[in-house]
Each structure stands twice: as structure tokens, then as C-alpha cells.
Amino acid sequence: xxxxxxVVIIGAGADGPACASRLARKHGLxxxxxxxxxxxxxxxxxxxxxxxxxxxxxxxxxxDGKLLDEQYxxxxxxxxxxxxxxxxxGPADHSRAPWFRDLHQNAFLWQISAVGGTSxxxxxxxxxxxxxxxxxxxxxxxDYEDLVPxxxxxxxxxxxxxxxxxxxxxxxxxxxxxxxxxxLDNLNVTETGYRPxxxxxxxxxxxxxxxxxxxxxxDDGFRGDSLVGNHFQGGPTPKDAPVREKARKxxxxxxxxxxxxxxxxxxxxxxxxxxxxxxxNINATxxxxxxxxxxxxxxxxxxxKTGTISADVVxxxxxxxxxxxxxxxxxxPNDGWxxxxxxxxxxxxxxxxxxxxxxxxxxxxxxxxxxxGQNSAARFDKPGxxxxxxxxxxxxxxSFGNFLFSQAGYSFDTEVDPDEPWDGRGYVxxxxxxRKMADYRRTKSxxxxxxxxxxxxxxxxxxxxxxxxxxxxPKVKWTPHPDDDxxxxxxSRIAARIHKEAGAEYVHRCDWPPLLLHMxxxxxxxxxxxxxxxxxxxxxxxxxxxxxxxxxxGGPNPTNSGQALALRTADRISELYF
Numbered sequence: 028x029x030x031x032x033x034v035v036i037i038g039a040g041a042d043g044p045a046c047a048s049r050l051a052r053k054h055g056l057x058x059x060x061x062x063x064x065x066x067x068x069x070x071x072x073x074x075x076x077x078x079x080x081x082x083x084x085x086x087x088x089x090x091d092g093k094l095l096d097e098q099y100x101x102x103x104x105x106x107x108x109x110x111x112x113x114x115x116x117g118p119a120d121h122s123r124a125p126w127f128r129d130l131h132q133n134a135f136l137w138q139i140s141a142v143g144g145t146s147x148x149x150x151x152x153x154x155x156x157x158x159x160x161x162x163x164x165x166x167x168x169x170d171y172e173d174l175v176p177x178x179x180x181x182x183x184x185x186x187x188x189x190x191x192x193x194x195x196x197x198x199x200x201x202x203x204x205x206x207x208x209x210x211l212d213n214l215n216v217t218e219t220g221y222r223p224x225x226x227x228x229x230x231x232x233x234x235x236x237x238x239x240x241x242x243x244x245x246d247d248g249f250r251g252d253s254l255v256g257n258h259f260q261g262g263p264t265p266k267d268a269p270v271r272e273k274a275r276k277x278x279x280x281x282x283x284x285x286x287x288x289x290x291x292x293x294x295x296x297x298x299x300x301x302x303x304x305x306x307x308n309i310n311a312t313x314x315x316x317x318x319x320x321x322x323x324x325x326x327x328x329x330x331x332k333t334g335t336i337s338a339d340v341v342x343x344x345x346x347x348x349x350x351x352x353x354x355x356x357x358x359x360p361n362d363g364w365x366x367x368x369x370x371x372x373x374x375x376x377x378x379x380x381x382x383x384x385x386x387x388x389x390x391x392x393x394x395x396x397x398x399x400g401q402n403s404a405a406r407f408d409k410p411g412x413x414x415x416x417x418x419x420x421x422x423x424x425x426s427f428g429n430f431l432f433s434q435a436g437y438s439f440d441t442e443v444d445p446d447e448p449w450d451g452r453g454y455v456x457x458x459x460x461x462r463k464m465a466d467y468r469r470t471k472s473x474x475x476x477x478x479x480x481x482x483x484x485x486x487x488x489x490x491x492x493x494x495x496x497x498x499x500x501p502k503v504k505w506t507p508h509p510d511d512d513x514x515x516x517x518x519s520r521i522a523a524r525i526h527k528e529a530g531a532e533y534v535h536r537c538d539w540p541p542l543l544l545h546m547x548x549x550x551x552x553x554x555x556x557x558x559x560x561x562x563x564x565x566x567x568x569x570x571x572x573x574x575x576x577x578x579x580x581g582g583p584n585p586t587n588s589g590q591a592l593a594l595r596t597a598d599r600i601s602e603l604y605f
Contacts, residue, residue: 028083029299032059033605035323035338037306037353038572039066040144041586042593043344044282044300045181046571049597051289051296056605058286058298059336061325063345064140065119066302067147067261068095068270068279075302076113076121079329085299087287090270092245092263099261103423106148106260109137114148114261116140118328119303128348129490129502133434134541136503138346142302143279145346145544146586148259150402150418151227151275153187153587155214157410160581166481166551167577168558175215177591184285185227185276187587192223193254193400194390195471198381199417201389202529203407206521211408216583219409224416227276227586228252228401237392245272256402256419282590303328307497309341309357311565318360320568326497340604344572344593347546348501351487351574354550356498360564364554366488368481369503370579372413372545373511375475375519376537377449378429379526380466389529394468397425403474407521412514413478413582415522419471426464428537429472430455435538448523449536463535473522476582479511481548505541547585550574559599560592567604571596 034050036043039062047058066072070089071081075098098113100106106114110125116138117125130136139145155178161171181187192200203221204210211220229251243253245268252274253264262275271284289295308324322337343350351366359365383393397419405417420428435441435453443452455463463470485506489499507515519536526534550570552560560575562568571593573585580588 029057029059029085029297030336032057032336032338033296034058034340034342034600035336036060036342036344036571037323038062038144038344038346038349039142039283039300039302040344040346040572041146041278042572042589043342044278044286045590046342046344046593046597047298048282048286048289049594050600051286051298054296054597054601054605056296056601058296059338060298060300061304061306061323062142062300062302063305063328064142064302066142066300067098068092070094072302075119083299083301085287085290085297087284087290090284090287092269092273093267095263095270096266099263101257101260101263103260103421107424114139114141120329127493127495127500129493129500132504132506132541134505134543135432136348136543138348142283142300143277146277147261147279149277149586150258151277152403152416152584153182153185153225153227154406154583156583156588157408157581158215158217159410160478160578164480164578166553168553174588174591174595177594178587180594181587181590185281186229187225187227188230190224190226190228190401190404191231191254192404194386194392194395195397195400195417195419196223196405197390198395198471198529199405199473199525202525205528206524208407216408217410221405221407224404224406226401226404227281229274252401254400256398256400256421258402259420259424305497306345306353307356309343309353309359309568310335311357311359311568314566317564317566319566340567340569340600342600343568343570346572347549347574348487348503350570350572351549352489352501355489362564364483364551366549367483367486368551368554369486369505369549370479370481370547371505371541371543372579372582373477373479373507373515374542375515375539376428377473377475377519377522377526378470378535378537379529379531380470380533381530382532383469385530386469395419395471396468397471407525409518410581411478413518414476415518416474416476417471418474422464422467425467425470425472426460429470429535430460430463430537432540432542433538434540448520448527449534451533451535452538473525475515475518475522476545477511477515477518478582479507479579481551481578482508486549503543505543545585547573547576547579552577559603560596561599561603569596569600
């Protein structure tokens with residue numbers, strides 16, 4: 028077991044493994060990653076929710092894709108139940124409750140604790156930040172160009188490429204074209220328009236089409252994406268493939284194997300990952316003008332045993348909720364911005380139902396079948412306002428997203444302004460919900476991604492009335508500013524117009540309450556961190572997760588930027604201390 032690492036990283040989510048791989052592979056450092064949740068698809072933990080299993084893994088041969096297939100059923104309730112699903116925030120031991128977050132509002136907080144983190148159920152959308160959001164908004168202490176080489180590296184490792192189009196994307200592109208928008212062809216987006224989604228998903232084989240009736244097994248020669256939209260359930264396709272050959276390059280599929288590979292080369296550093304290990308304190312001593320991080324204290328989530336690990340550098344990569352919680356529970360200096368400035372892209376959800384004759388005219392088929400294809404393979408960008416992406420999912424998630432998650436009240440009791448481009452708004456229930464879901468195969472959705480800005484009233488603080496075994500729990504608050512509402516309304520109208528221009532016979536605005544899924548900037552550079560992502564008030568303490576992002580990137584999905592910044596942070600760590 029690794030007991031004296033150069034660097035200890037707290038969290039093996041989307042960004043921590045990228046930072047670890049760079050530190051070991053490029054700079055020859057020994058890195059230990061501590062992850063609070065389980066590790067799926069690793070032979071050391073064949074029954075991760077039932078048995079304790081191993082303690083630590085550093086061998087890439089421990090990764091087992093067929094074991095991952097067994098552990099990820101891809102069934103909606105098995106995966107997505109926030110209390111008992113295999114993808115939840117909580118201990119690996121499923122006889123115990125999930126970890127509590129205090130959220131006193133109509134909102135939903137959706138994350139995962141596990142090796143791979145919330146990237147385990149992401150759609151693998153990897154757009155870059157809008158250059159405008161870095162260079163022209165007053166939040167970042169670095170320039171957009173500083174991120175570009177790290178974007179390129181991350182896109183290479185995660186196989187980012189243009190998503191293939193199925194029926195739902197054909198409709199989206201046609202609607203956007205008819206609405207007068209241009210097709211974009213640049214990864215660094217500065218203009219308004221639509222484009223295929225840049226996704227971290229291997230291409231499907233050329234022979235995969237509607238008439239394909241062969242095997243989808245890796246053992247039978249199938250390679251790449253099978254175009255089954257089950258990413259929110261873990262996306263472990265193709266069946267039987269080794270972990271690193273799974274099509275969707277979530278962190279546990281891309282950066283984790285790459286990080287462990289260094290252990291086979293004596294000229295590189297070493298990386299070990301220890302799951303089921305909840306860090307409860309960051310140790311620090313008084314230094315010259317600032318405190319200095321020296322290591323961490325942790326608790327084994329199965330046995331309850333505690334311990335201490337010393338390191339030359341501590342990297343906090345526990346995410347936008349747990350990173351500030353741990354900082355505050357460690358009684359580190361707080362100048363008022365720790366945990367604050369949270370952004371979440373102030374989502375909304377616009378639904379279109381299409382007649383068969385329109386579908387046949389545009390796509391050549393009579394159904395959209397939203398479960399076919401990558402979950403999100405097309406997007407629209409409007410720098411300064413935000414963006415949107417075309418979405419298709421399995422029936423349970425569709426019924427929730429389309430008709431059952433709203434702040435507007437019941438649709439039958441919610442008036443629709445005749446000047447607005449949608450036909451209904453709010454909850455849909457009873458017989459009307461059954462009728463709407465009967466049209467599931469002719470229905471598709473557009474997710475709104477608002478450029479909400481960091482504000483000090485939004486974020487994470489400690490609950491002064493409730494603690495768990497790891498200390499006071501996080502209390503989370505996010506409310507939109509009127510400027511955010513105006514941007515969301517503008518994007519929702521554009522989305523409804525795209526639906527109408529593509530021939531939708533019915534358009535529904537769900538009017539979501541806050542869904543805290545895309546989260547950024549609760550420990551932002553320029554406020555809590557300097558230009559190296561090192562804490563202003565604690566030397567040798569860095570943050571390498573989405574909380575370090577200085578704002579919401581203008582609206583694009585945060586994974587590509589979070590991982591790119593983590594790679595840059597690894598280089599800064601080496602330059603400063605090694």
C-alpha cells in the first residue's frame with residue numbers, strides 16, 4: 028500500500044484521475060487518490076455493495092469490463108434511485124442510507140460517489156468553454172488560450188469527436204436551419220449557431236444501421252458505440268469489452284486506466300486509488316504568511332477506522348459540494364467566498380411531440396425513438412446567453428424530465444401566455460400523462476443551459492443543526508438572479524421555435540426548478556484560488572475539480588473544462604513544488 032505519496036488527491040471523480048495521471052506520467056510523482064465511494068469493475072471489489080473487498084488498487088489488470096457489465100444492469104430504477112441505486116451519493120454498503128445534503132428548496136441535487144464520480148452517468152458531452160466566458164467575463168485569472176493545449180490533450184485521451192446523428196438530431200438540425208441559424212464548425216465557439224455535439228464516445232462501426240441484427244458483444248468483434256442511450260445508467264457498452272474499451276469515456280474508463288498504467292513503467296511515477304475512504308480533515312500548519320497543507324485524515328466507510336496520510340501537496344477534487352464542505356470542516360481560512368459563487372446552468376426542458384408524416388418527411392422514419400443514439404448528439408450555442416442540447420433518454424427519465432419536474436404547478440391549472448411559443452407548461456399528471464407518454468416514440472426534448480454567473484448568495488455552507496459521521500453536513504442553496512431568468516426565457520423561446528420550425532404538433536415547457544447537476548465555481552479561481560488553482564490562504568493546497576472553474580463557462584457542459592484545468596493544475600503543482 029502507498030503510505031507516503033508526493034501528492035494525495037481527495038476524490039476520484041471526473042477530474043482527480045486526470046490530475047493524478049498527469050502528475051505521475053509527465054512529472055514522475057507518486058500519487059494516492061482517496062475516494063469516498065465504491066469502485067465498480069475492479070476485481071478487488073467483486074461485490075462492491077455487499078462486501079468490503081480490497082483496500083487499494085494500483086494494477087491496471089484489476090480492471091474488468093465483464094465484471095462492470097454485471098454490476099451495471101443499465102435498468103433505470105437499479106441505477107438512478109437516489110437512495111438505493113448503484114449510482115448514488117452514499118457509502119458502498121447499501122444496507123446504509125445515502126449521505127445527507129440539506130437542500131431547503133424545491134430543487135434536486137444529482138451526483139454520484141464512486142471511482143469515476145458523476146461522470147459515470149454523464150452523456151459524455153465535451154464542448155469547450157466559450158472564449159467569451161473566460162476572456163470577457165471578469166472572473167478568470169487566466170486566459171482562454173492557457174486552456175487550449177489542455178483541451179487538446181483531454182480530447183485526445185477521451186476520444187472526443189463529432190457525435191453521429193440519428194432521427195432526433197436530424198429534426199433538431201432541420202428546425203435550427205429553418206429558424207435561420209448557421210451551422211458552426213469550430214470548437215472554440217464565438218458565434219450563435221447549431222452543430223453536432225463533441226462527445227467523448229468512440230464512433231459506432233460503419234456497418235451499424237437500422238438493419239443491423241448482429242451481436243453487440245466485444246467478444247464477437249463489435250467495437251465502438253452501439254447507439255443505445257443508456258449512459259445515465261452507467262453506459263457499459265459494448266458488452267464484454269475491457270473497461271478501457273467501453274465506448275463512452277467516463278473518467279473510470281479513460282483517465283483511471285491511464286493513471287494506473289504508469290505503474291508498469293519504472294521511469295514514471297506511481298498511482299494508487301483507495302475507494303471507501305472518506306476524508307474528514309485537511310491537516311495544515313502555520314507557515315510564512317499562510318497556512319501550509321501537510322496531509323489528510325480519513326475514515327474507512329466500511330469499518331469506521333480512521334487514519335492519517337502525509338503528503339507534500341494536497342489536491343482537493345471532491346466536487347462542488349464536498350470540496351467546500353471539507354474545507355469548512357477542516358477549519359481552514361475563509362474570506363467569505365469558500366463554497367460560494369456556485370453556478371448550475373439554470374436548466375429548463377422544452378419538449379416537442381411530432382406527427383408521423385413530419386417525421387417521415389424529414390427523417391424517413393415514422394418514429395423518433397429517443398432511446399436510439401447517443402443521449403445528446405446535437406447542440407445550439409449563443410455566447411453571452413447560454414446554449415441548449417438535444418436530448419433523448421429511456422422512458423422513466425423522459426417521463427420525469429418532460430412532464431413531472433416543474434416549478435410551474437399543474438399544467439391543467441397553469442395558464443399559457445398566447446404570445447409564448449409553447450402550448451403547455453408545468454406538471455402533467457393522470458390520464459393526460461398517459462396520453463403524452465403514449466407519444467413517447469414521437470417525442471424529443473431540448474435541455475436549456477443558461478449562462479448563470481457566480482453570485483455570493485449561492486453555494487455551500489455547513490449545517491449548524493445536523494452532522495453525520497464525517498462532520499456537519501453541507502447546506503446547499505441556489506436561487507436564480509433575474510438576469511438568469513431572462514436568459515433562460517430567451518433560450519426556451521429559441522428551443523420552442525426550433526421545435527415548431529421542425530414541425531412539432533405540440534410544444535411543452537416543463538419550467539424546471541433548480542436541478543443541481545452541472546455545477547461549477549463554488550471554490551473559484553480568482554476568489555478562493557490563485558492563477559495556479561492553489562489556495563490563496565493555504566500553501567500546498569490545490570483544487571482540481573469543477574469547483575475551481577471561475578464561472579459556468581458560458582453554459583457549455585463542464586467536464587472537458589474541468590479535466591483540462593486539472594491537467595494544467597498538475598503542471599503548476601510540479602513547477603511550484605517538485
